[in-house]
Amino acid sequence: MRYVDEYREPELxxxxxxxxxxxxxxxxxxxxxxxxxxxxxxxxxxxxxxLLPPNIELIHGPGCPVCVLPMxxxxxxxSMTEQPDVIFTAFGDMMRVPGTHGSPLEYKARGADVxxxxxxxxxxxxxxxxxxxxxxFFAIGFExxxxxxxxxxxxxxxxxxxxxxxxxxxxxxxxxxxxxxDSPDMRLDAFIGPGHVSTVIGCRPYEWIARHEGKPIVVxxxxxxxxxxxxxMLLRQLNDGRAEVENQYKRxxxxxxxxxxxxxxxxxxxxxxxxxxxxxGFISQSALRLRDSYAEFDAERxxxxxxxxxxxPKAAQCGEVLKGVLKPAQCKLFGNECTPENPxxxxxxxxxxxCAAYYNYEHRKAQLTSLTA
Amino acid sequence: MCLAIPGKIVEILAERxxxxxxxxxxxxxxxxxxxxxxxxxxxxxxxxxHVGFAMSKIGERDAADQMRVxxxxxxxxxxxxxxxxxGLGEYPPxxxxxxxxxxx
Numbered sequence: 001m002r003y004v005d006e007y008r009e010p011e012l013x014x015x016x017x018x019x020x021x022x023x024x025x026x027x028x029x030x031x032x033x034x035x036x037x038x039x040x041x042x043x044x045x046x047x048x049x050x051l052l053p054p055n056i057e058l059i060h061g062p063g064c065p066v067c068v069l070p071m072x073x074x075x076x077x078x079s080m081t082e083q084p085d086v087i088f089t090a091f092g093d094m095m096r097v098p099g100t101h102g103s104p105l106e107y108k109a110r111g112a113d114v115x116x117x118x119x120x121x122x123x124x125x126x127x128x129x130x131x132x133x134x135x136x137f138f139a140i141g142f143e144x145x146x147x148x149x150x151x152x153x154x155x156x157x158x159x160x161x162x163x164x165x166x167x168x169x170x171x172x173x174x175x176x177x178x179x180x181x182d183s184p185d186m187r188l189d190a191f192i193g194p195g196h197v198s199t200v201i202g203c204r205p206y207e208w209i210a211r212h213e214g215k216p217i218v219v220x221x222x223x224x225x226x227x228x229x230x231x232x233m234l235l236r237q238l239n240d241g242r243a244e245v246e247n248q249y250k251r252x253x254x255x256x257x258x259x260x261x262x263x264x265x266x267x268x269x270x271x272x273x274x275x276x277x278x279x280x281g282f283i284s285q286s287a288l289r290l291r292d293s294y295a296e297f298d299a300e301r302x303x304x305x306x307x308x309x310x311x312x313p314k315a316a317q318c319g320e321v322l323k324g325v326l327k328p329a330q331c332k333l334f335g336n337e338c339t340p341e342n343p344x345x346x347x348x349x350x351x352x353x354x355c356a357a358y359y360n361y362e363h364r365k366a367q368l369t370s371l372t373a
Numbered sequence: 374m375c376l377a378i379p380g381k382i383v384e385i386l387a388e389r390x391x392x393x394x395x396x397x398x399x400x401x402x403x404x405x406x407x408x409x410x411x412x413x414x415x416x417x418x419x420x421x422x423h424v425g426f427a428m429s430k431i432g433e434r435d436a437a438d439q440m441r442v443x444x445x446x447x448x449x450x451x452x453x454x455x456x457x458x459x460g461l462g463e464y465p466p467x468x469x470x471x472x473x474x475x476x477x
Contacts, residue, residue, distance in 0.1 A: 045446050091424070119425025121405055122460035141424075144377075148426040151407050196377050199421070199429045222442050251435050252421065258429060260410035351448070 009225060016228035017051045023235040030056045031187060032234060033324060035177060036194035037064030037352025038222055044361040046224045056231070059324035060354035062176045062280065063194055065140045066093050067322060067346040067353045069169055070278045072308040074099035077138045077167045080303050081112035087130065088114045089123040090138035097349050100310055104138075120152040120166075127156075127164035134163045136299050139170055143200045146170040146288060147261035150268035153290070153297050167299040168289055171275065173197050174205050175286035179277075181213055185325050190234040192227065193219035195249050202257025203245050210243040221249040268294055278312065278346065279319020318345040321354060328358035335363055377421040377428065378443070378452045379436035382406070382414050392461070395422065398440070398453060403461040425459050 024030065034040055040060045043049065049058065062068050078099050081088045088104065095105045095116060108114035113133075117123045120137055127135035139149045149166060156164050173194060180186055193206055198219045206217050216237035220230035230248045237244060247253055268291060275287030290298040299305070312318055316333050320326040328334055328347070338344040340356050347353035351360075380395040391407035393414060406414045406427045414420060419436040420427035431439070443449045 042442075042446060116458075117460065118455045118458040119405075119460070121425045122458075125460050144428070145424055147408055147428075148405075148424045151405060151426065196421075196423065196428070222446075223438065252429055252431055254429075258408060258411070261408045261428070264408065 012225055013051070013228065016225060016232060019232050020051075020056070020228065020235060021053055023232065023239060024053055024055060025239075026053075026055065028055065030235070030238070031059055031189050032056065032192060032231065033059040033061045033180070033188050033190075034192040034220075034227075035061035035063045035173065036192075036197065037061075037067065037350065037354075038195065039192060039220065039227065040064070040354050041352050041357050042222050042224070042227065044357040046227075047361070048224060048227060051224075051228065052231070058192075059188065060321075060357075061191075061324065062180065062277070062322055063142065063173065063197070064347070064350050064352040064354075065142055065145070065169075065171060066097055066350040067318075068171060068176070068277045068280070069097070069140060069346065070276045071099055071310040071312065072276070073169055074104075075101070075308040075310065076305045077136075077169075077299075078104060078107055078112075079306050079308075080136050080167070080299065081107055081114065083134070083303065085133050086113065087126060087133050087135045088112060088138065089117045089126065089135060090114075091118070091140065092116045093350055094138060094140060096343065097346050098343065100308070120149045121155070124152050124156050124161065124164055127161055128159075131163060134165065136303075137164070137166050139166050139168050141170055142173050142194075142197050143261075143265070144196045146269065147200060147258070147264050150261075150264040153268050153294055154264060156297060157294065162296070165297050165299040165302050166290065168269070168287075170269065170288040171277070172271075172286055172288065173201070175283050176277065176280070177209065179280055179283045179286075180323060181209070181215070183323060186323060188215065188324075189238060190215055191217040192230050192234070193217045193245075195219065195221055195253065198247075198249070198253045198257070200258050200261045203247050203253065203255050204257075206245045210245050214243045216243050216246075218246045218248050219253055221252065267291075276309070277322075279322040313344055316345045318347055321347055328355040329363065331355070335359065376443070376448060376452055376455065377423050377439065378456060379431065379439040380404070380420055380422050380427075380456070381436070382416055382418045382420060382427075384416050385414065393427070395420070395427070397422070397456045400453065400456050402456055402459045404459065405461075422456070424455075425461065 123137035218230040269288035317331040347355035380397040
């Protein structure tokens with residue numbers, strides 16, 4: 001309960017925690033998956049596990065875009081740095097993610113023109129400011145980020161910019177949830193639904209999870225009280241034998257999502273027939289590519305992309321951790337060969353990756369305890 | 374990655390379609406408000422910003438809450454770094470030289 005005094009409304013937190021204890025069946029084990037990496041980070045940072053009874057298990061889902069990207073796609077993207085006129089741009093999150101021959105940051109150290117941007121619009125601006133160079137934007141992210149890439153491409157076309165392209169790695173959350181539910185070694189009772197993805201897609205796309213899979217799902221905010229309230233809502237559904245989509249994050253998430261954002265995505269992107277996810281294999285219709293009408297901005301069509309497939313290091317168990325089958329600390333490399341300072345797998349790179357979150361809060365706490373014991 | 378940063382729309386700018394001046398903890402930057410086309414942003418609105426684009430309108434209280442969540446997650450510095458890093462330009466353009474840090 002290290003952080004409990006930082007909570008804004010400690011009495012409400014205590015009340016929610018008490019309600020959770022009242023609602024649970026002590027004989028039952030509850031497995032709840034938080035889909036979003038932002039929730040994973042918050043759960044560790046706020047020490048939420050300390051507030052929950054031991055028979056509620058939180059399983060970390062696949063909602064960290066950096067973590068689910070297979071190494072081959074990083075290699076493919078970095079292969080474009082061999083073109084002399086190319087400026088490689090990506091979000092800061094990508095910069096330390098290891099490829100076969102190093103991370104984007106290491107490529108930069110070896111002389112490649114690799115630059116951090118904070119927005120796809122900045123990459124486009126860079127292209128405008130460097131007409132004799134070609135600016136490639138390495139796009140990642142779920143539906144939270146994809147509309148911004150889409151709008152940037154619409155602006156690029158409207159402005160007739162010719163020296164800009166996108167290497168598209170945008171993925172979609174629903175097929176990943178489906179793949180997890182189809183996985184035979186995964187048994188889940190309910191889902192804590194992603195907050196910011198849902199501002200774009202709304203709540204309707206989750207209805208099949210309730211209706212056809214019989215699993216409750218509650219779209220949740222990121223404050224400790226939000227997440228505890230969401231767990232209360234899930235437990236009430238489970239106790240009543242209901243399976244519904246509920247929205248705890250109404251103050252930000254409209255039920256119908258953001259129609260302008262969905263329209264921009266539909267204008268620019270189409271679904272890929274299949275896409276490889278790290279540790280989860282190929283998932284059909286789980287990622288976006290540029291439509292033919294935007295072909296001139298598609299890095300995959302403008303450049304010769306090697307199409308590299310890399311198997312993850314055998315000892316690393318990123319896939320099992322990503323699917324929630326293993327806890328981070330159960331991986332053989334965790335804390336030894338693989339640390340946030342020297343990551344082997346992407347789950348250790350991003351603050352939203354469950355390994356980094358676990359390492360930064362739980363593992364360090366345990367180390368401190370053993371040192372002071 | 375999933376950072377959503379609360380900011381206040383100061384002005385809708387005329388220099389390009391869907392460009393707005395936004396203020397986050399005293400730092401002013403230009404962002405794109407094109408994703409709010411169904412309910413266009415006006416000066417005074419509070420919005421959640423993600424990778425340089427306003428993604429939804431929120432209430433003023435929710436904006437304060439969201440800033441506190443970022444601080445509690447230890448992400449407030451990263452958020453300010455992101456805002457300061459937006460390359461569409463500062464407003465008004467800043468003279469060269471040291472600038473006050475915006476994380477106040």
